[in-house]
Amino acid sequence: MQLRRVAVLGGGPAGLYAARLLKLAQPRCEVVVHEQGERDTTFGFGVGLAAGTQRKLEAADADTLRDIRAAGRPHDMTMDVGGAVARVRNDNLIGIARTELLDVLQRHAEKAGVRLEHGVRPAADDLDADVVLAADGVGSATREAGGFGASVELGRGLFLWCGAGFALDDAVFAPVDTEHGTFVTHAYPYADDRSTFLIETDEPTWRAACLDTAVVEGDASDTASLAHLREVFRTHLRGHDLIGNRTRWQRFRTVTCRRWSAGRVVLLGDAAHTAHFSIGSGTKLAMEDAIALVAALDAEPDPPAAFARYEAVRRPAVERLQELARRSRLWWESFPSRTHLPVERLMISYMTRAGNIPLDRFAATSPEVVGAALGQFAGVAPQVPPDLTDWVLRSRVAPDDLDALVVDAVLDDPWGVEADAVVAAAAAAAPAALRVVGPPERPALLTRLDLAERLRTEVGATVVVEGPPDLRDDLAAGLVSGRADLVGVTGSTGSGEAS
Ligand SMILES: Cc1cc2nc3c(=O)[nH]c(=O)nc-3n(C[C@H](O)[C@H](O)[C@H](O)COP(=O)(O)OP(=O)(O)OC[C@H]3O[C@@H](n4cnc5c(N)ncnc54)[C@H](O)[C@@H]3O)c2cc1C
Incomplete structure (x- = not known):
C-alpha cells in the first residue's frame, strides 16, 4: 500500500527504526516522529544487542547496523560468586549506550528523510495521518487509552538501573550476600569509560535494608539506595561511584496485549509487549517489530490487512520470548537460594x-x-x-x-x-x-x-x-x-x- 502520511509516536528504538525503514521503502510518504523528550536528553545507560539480532538488522538495513556496531562494545560474559569466576565467550554480544543508539537511529532516520519533532506529546487520535505507529514505550498512553486488551503483570523482585564511570572487562553477574539478604548485579561495559549496573533484590532484603523508605521526587535518583549499593558492590566498582539517571527501584512490568492494533493505530516495541530485562531482548523486540511492520505495510493493500499480517508474523516470536523471559525472571527472583552452588x-x-x-x-x-x-x-x-x-x-x-x-x-x-x-x-x-x-x-x-x-x-x-x-x-x-x-x-x- 502506498501511504501518504504516517505519524510515529515515540522516538525510541522502535519508533525511529520503523520511521527510517518506512521512509526507505516509501520515499513519497511523509513520515514524522513525535517524541516527548528533547533531543540528547534520553534516560538510561547501556543496552545489549546479541548476534542474532545484529544479523536481522544487517539484513534490514546494513548502513544503520554498521554505525551501531562501531559505537558498540563487544564483551564476554562472566559469573562471579565471591571471587570465583566462570567465563563464557560471546564474541558477538555488544553493549551500546542508549544515547549512542538513539543518536545513530536519529541520524539515519533524518538521512532517509524522516522529520523528527522533539518536545511534543500528542495523543494518537489528534494526529493527522493515514496510520499511527504507537511506539511510546512501556508506559504507552496510547495503549492505556484502551482498545488493545492490555494487561500488565508486576514482577515480585525489585530492580534499579544505574551506571558507573569505568568500563568493566566483561559482562558480569555477581551476587553479594549482606546482613540484610542478597543483592545481585547484571553489569556490562558499553563504552570506553562506562558500564551499566542493573541491580536486583527480593522484597524482604529491600525492606530489611530500609531501601523502601526513600522519598524521591521528580526526575531525581534514589541517592540513598545508590550509596548503599556502592558499598555492597565496592569490589566490583573498583572505587567508583554508582551513577543515577532517574534511578529508582521498580518492579518489572510484563505487558501483553490481546490485539496490537485498533483502527488506524498500531502498537510496536515496549508499548505492545515487554520481556524481562534478564534476557536482554527489549531493544531486539522493538527493532524486529519495526522490520516486520514496515514489510507488512509495504506488502498489503490497506492498514487492517497490514496490521493483521504484522501481528501474525510477530506474535509467535514475541510470545516465545515472553515465555523465556518469564522463566528467566522467576530464576532471577529466586537467585539467592542457589548461590551455594x-x-x-x-x-x-x-x-x-x-x-x-x-x-x-x-x-x-x-x-x-x-x-x-x-x-x-x-x-x-x-x-x-x-x-x-x-x-x-x-x-x-x-x-x-x-x-x-x-x-x-x-x-x-x-x-x-x-x-x-x-x-x-x-x-x-x-x-x-x-x-x-x-x-x-x-x-x-x-x-x-x-x-x-x-x-x-x-x-x-x-x-x-x-x-x-x-x-x-x-x-x-x-x-x-x-x-x-x-x-x-x-x-x-x-x-x-x-x-
Ligand atoms: C532495566 C532495564 C534494562 C534493559 N536492558 C536491556 C538490554 O540489555 N538489552 C535490550 O535490548 N533492552 C534492554 N532494555 C529494554 C529497552 O530499553 C526497551 O525495551 C527498548 O528501549 C524498547 O524500545 P521502544 O522504542 O519500544 O521504547 P522506548 O525505548 O521506551 O521509547 C519510547 C519513547 O517514546 C517516548 N514517549 C512516550 N510517550 C510519549 C508520548 N505520549 N508522546 C511522545 N513521545 C512519547 C519516550 O520518551 C521514549 O523516547 C532494558 C530495559 C530496562 C528497564
Whole structure:
C-alpha cells in the first residue's frame, strides 16, 4: 500500500527504526516522529544487542547496523560468586549506550528523510495521518487509552538501573550476600569509560535494608539506595561511584496485549509487549517489530490487512520470548537460594534456566565451564564426555522401589502461592525422599525441575524428578544444575516445544 502520511509516536528504538525503514521503502510518504523528550536528553545507560539480532538488522538495513556496531562494545560474559569466576565467550554480544543508539537511529532516520519533532506529546487520535505507529514505550498512553486488551503483570523482585564511570572487562553477574539478604548485579561495559549496573533484590532484603523508605521526587535518583549499593558492590566498582539517571527501584512490568492494533493505530516495541530485562531482548523486540511492520505495510493493500499480517508474523516470536523471559525472571527472583552452588554449576543453572539452551550445545561452546561443572557434579576430574546425557544419568536414575512421597502438582509458577502450599505440605510430611511427577510435556517438565529445586532446598529430602525418555537431556541438565538429586525416566514421550 502506498501511504501518504504516517505519524510515529515515540522516538525510541522502535519508533525511529520503523520511521527510517518506512521512509526507505516509501520515499513519497511523509513520515514524522513525535517524541516527548528533547533531543540528547534520553534516560538510561547501556543496552545489549546479541548476534542474532545484529544479523536481522544487517539484513534490514546494513548502513544503520554498521554505525551501531562501531559505537558498540563487544564483551564476554562472566559469573562471579565471591571471587570465583566462570567465563563464557560471546564474541558477538555488544553493549551500546542508549544515547549512542538513539543518536545513530536519529541520524539515519533524518538521512532517509524522516522529520523528527522533539518536545511534543500528542495523543494518537489528534494526529493527522493515514496510520499511527504507537511506539511510546512501556508506559504507552496510547495503549492505556484502551482498545488493545492490555494487561500488565508486576514482577515480585525489585530492580534499579544505574551506571558507573569505568568500563568493566566483561559482562558480569555477581551476587553479594549482606546482613540484610542478597543483592545481585547484571553489569556490562558499553563504552570506553562506562558500564551499566542493573541491580536486583527480593522484597524482604529491600525492606530489611530500609531501601523502601526513600522519598524521591521528580526526575531525581534514589541517592540513598545508590550509596548503599556502592558499598555492597565496592569490589566490583573498583572505587567508583554508582551513577543515577532517574534511578529508582521498580518492579518489572510484563505487558501483553490481546490485539496490537485498533483502527488506524498500531502498537510496536515496549508499548505492545515487554520481556524481562534478564534476557536482554527489549531493544531486539522493538527493532524486529519495526522490520516486520514496515514489510507488512509495504506488502498489503490497506492498514487492517497490514496490521493483521504484522501481528501474525510477530506474535509467535514475541510470545516465545515472553515465555523465556518469564522463566528467566522467576530464576532471577529466586537467585539467592542457589548461590551455594560452585560457580560453574551456577552458570549451567543460568544457561538452562529458560530451557532454550541445551546442555550439549553449551558444552560445545564453553567446554571449560561445562567440564568443570560435570567434574564437580560427579566428584571426578573436569571433563566433557562425548555421551554427555548418558554419562550424567548413568548413576542418577532412581530405583523403582525407592520409598518416596509423591508430589503431583501442575503449576505455572514454582515460586508462587500454590507452590508455597505444595512445599509446606511436603515439609510437614518430612519424608526422606520425594518423587516429583506430572505431565510429559516439556514446559511441564521444566517447571517440575524448578519446583524440585525448591523442594531440595526447603524440604531437604532427596528429590527425584520424573520425565519422559525423549527429554533425558533436560533431566541431565536438571541434575548438573542442582535442580534434582535423581531422575526417573518413565512414561510416554513428552511432546511440546521449548517454552
Ligand atoms: C532495566 C532495564 C534494562 C534493559 N536492558 C536491556 C538490554 O540489555 N538489552 C535490550 O535490548 N533492552 C534492554 N532494555 C529494554 C529497552 O530499553 C526497551 O525495551 C527498548 O528501549 C524498547 O524500545 P521502544 O522504542 O519500544 O521504547 P522506548 O525505548 O521506551 O521509547 C519510547 C519513547 O517514546 C517516548 N514517549 C512516550 N510517550 C510519549 C508520548 N505520549 N508522546 C511522545 N513521545 C512519547 C519516550 O520518551 C521514549 O523516547 C532494558 C530495559 C530496562 C528497564
